[in-house]
Amino acid sequence: MTLRFGLIGAGGIGAVRAQALTRSANCTLVAVHDVDPARARQAAPQAAFHADVASLLTSPDIDAVVIATPPQFHERLAIDAMEAGKHVLVEKPMAASVEACRAMTETAKRTGRTLAVGFNHxxxxxxxxxxxxxxxxxxxxxxxxxxxxxxxxxxxxxxxxxxxxxxxxxxxxxxxxxxxxxxxxxxxxxxxxxxxxxxxxxxxxxxxxxxxxxxxxxxxxxxxxxxxxxxxxxxxxxxxxxxxxxxxxxxxxxxxxxxxxxxxxxxxxxxxxxxxxxxxxxxxxxxxxxxxxxxxxxxxxxxxxxxxxxxxxxxxxxxxxxxxxxxxxxxxxxxxxxxxxxxxxxxx
Ligand SMILES: NC(=O)c1ccc[n+]([C@@H]2O[C@H](COP(=O)([O-])OP(=O)(O)OC[C@H]3O[C@@H](n4cnc5c(N)ncnc54)[C@H](O)[C@@H]3O)[C@@H](O)[C@H]2O)c1
Incomplete structure (x- = not known):
């Protein structure tokens, strides 16, 4: 069974993440959200577009999210995703402050969700x-x-x-x-x-x-x-x-x-x-x-x-x-x- 992903943030690196998910034998990209709908649709035309991020995060159709927005939004999105039962892979840098990163790791611990950071090098x-x-x-x-x-x-x-x-x-x-x-x-x-x-x-x-x-x-x-x-x-x-x-x-x-x-x-x-x-x-x-x-x-x-x-x-x-x-x-x-x-x- 493949892991079903939602992508949040479909700009420069989000679009490359979308290509990787599409080519992977073990992943499916099923949902996408970006504050700019055109970017989301262009990066992931096969995925369901969610205009409202909360609807993507609570969707029963996804198991995990990739967060590829500017870093100031990583904390809120990652915490809301884990609270909704989703695993999270967040792009680097994990967040703009130590406090935000701590809040994220604490949520991962409490919810038992996987939290990973995109250190792909x-x-x-x-x-x-x-x-x-x-x-x-x-x-x-x-x-x-x-x-x-x-x-x-x-x-x-x-x-x-x-x-x-x-x-x-x-x-x-x-x-x-x-x-x-x-x-x-x-x-x-x-x-x-x-x-x-x-x-x-x-x-x-x-x-x-x-x-x-x-x-x-x-x-x-x-x-x-x-x-x-x-x-x-x-x-x-x-x-x-x-x-x-x-x-x-x-x-x-x-x-x-x-x-x-x-x-x-x-x-x-x-x-x-x-x-x-x-x-x-x-x-x-x-x-x-x-x-x-x-x-x-x-x-x-x-x-x-x-x-x-x-x-x-x-x-x-x-x-x-x-x-x-x-x-x-x-x-x-x-x-x-x-x-x-x-x-x-x-x-x-
Ligand atoms: N792993 C790597 O090598 C690598 C390379 C480049 C960028 N990054 C990281 O990826 C993240 C995104 O960088 P980028 O270069 O793709 O930026 P970008 O500006 O090209 O794309 C960001 C996208 O997020 C969208 N967005 C902004 N605020 C949003 C929000 N609140 N909710 C949903 N979507 C929102 C924008 O509309 C845009 O499409 C950053 O954290 C950056 O550091 C990682």
Whole structure:
């Protein structure tokens, strides 16, 4: 049996979510709502259009919703959906504030519904390789992780809310940065110490155009992170993990990975370079969306497994992961303002 979805928010990424749901063998897109009916109908012509979001949320025809609206609406929509008995997959960033994320995770706990956050970069092939290489112990004792995400900034945005901190929660760190922030946590484990700076030196905006952070976990592994809206070379991100016996690097776009392993620090190196030609060809023919759709479909499969109480591939980002990423991002701002590191309570 397929899981029956309603889509709320059918703009840029909502339309790609709709394509992924339509192509999935395990999902059915049965309902759609957007405050702009034309967008909803265009993105999901086969789905029942609900002009009133409450009618979609209470519809007996759906089991789950995907929320792809601007982040300021995520909290209310996710809570109302879970109260109505639906499972929720909400786009990143989970919400604009820590309090909103907490209200969402508490509702998930109380209602027993699955709450997942759309950190689909976890499913990119190069990222899967990097995470699995670290987890296998091949790199030896993990030392540090470096991550970067950047794009050209203002010219990329289709709507002013995308750089409004009241809506997004922040700037570059809540936009592309929240993906790599999640990836750093995903690779090195949870973060308990945060130091950072948010910069406003490029665009004249209330939201930061660059953020740089140093994160530390309870074992002393350090992650460095930069999110940028002044990457003049165009969209790219990469993440690297260094251990005593080697390193792994994942890069996009195009999708590439490098793994170097040694029997001892500084020993003879085994170098593996991966180029993912199938993904590159698919992108040439079908655009970057094809990579995102492939990731979404693996993410949907894990989401379905979670609704059944199963582990799936173990890659999915939970509501708690979404909450933690927002806590860490807000701690970067707090640290920049105070000039001090911010300590976070370990996750219980
Ligand atoms: N996973 C990813 O890689 C990724 C990529 C892009 C965007 N996103 C996230 O997805 C979300 C949407 O971003 P986007 O780029 O698609 O934005 P968008 O502006 O293109 O689309 C948002 C849609 O939501 C609709 N909308 C606005 N308020 C609404 C409401 N209250 N109820 C119902 N519909 C409403 C708008 O009419 C619009 O169609 C954001 O949280 C964003 O950060 C994630």
């Amino acid at each position: 976890r499913y990119f092939e190069a990222l899967k390789l990097l995470r699995d290489t670290v987890a296998s112990g091949e790199l030896g004792t993990l030392s540090h992780v470096r991550a970067y995400a950047g794009h050209m900034g203002l010219a990329e945005f289709k709507a002013p809310w995308m750089y409004d901190p009241q809506v997004m929660g922040g700037g570059a760190l809540f936009d592309n940065g929240i993906h790599v922030l999640d990836l750093v946590r995903y690779v090195m484990g949870d973060v308990t110490e945060v130091f950072g700076h948010a910069l406003h030196r490029v665009w004249n905006l209330p939201a930061e155009d660059n953020a740089l952070a140093l994160l530390r976990n309870a074992d002393g592994v350090v992650g460095s992170l930069q999110a940028s809206w002044s990457e003049w070379k165009g969209y790219q991100f990469h993440i690297e993990a260094y251990g005593a016996h080697g390193m792994a690097r994942a890069y996009y776009a195009p999708m590439q990975a490098t793994v170097i392993t040694m029997d001892k620090p500084g020993g003879a190196r085994r170098v593996q370079r991966l180029f993912y030609p199938k993904a590159m060809l698919r992108e040439k023919l079908q655009g970057w969306q094809s990579t995102v759709i492939a990731a979404f479909n693996e993410e949907f499969d894990d989401f379905i497994a979670a609704t059944r109480g199963e582990a799936g591939s173990g890659r999915a980002a939970s509501g708690v992961d979404g909450l933690r990423s927002v806590e860490v991002a807000k701690a970067v701002y707090e640290s920049g303002a105070s000039g001090r590191a911010v300590m976070l309570e370990p996750l219980s």
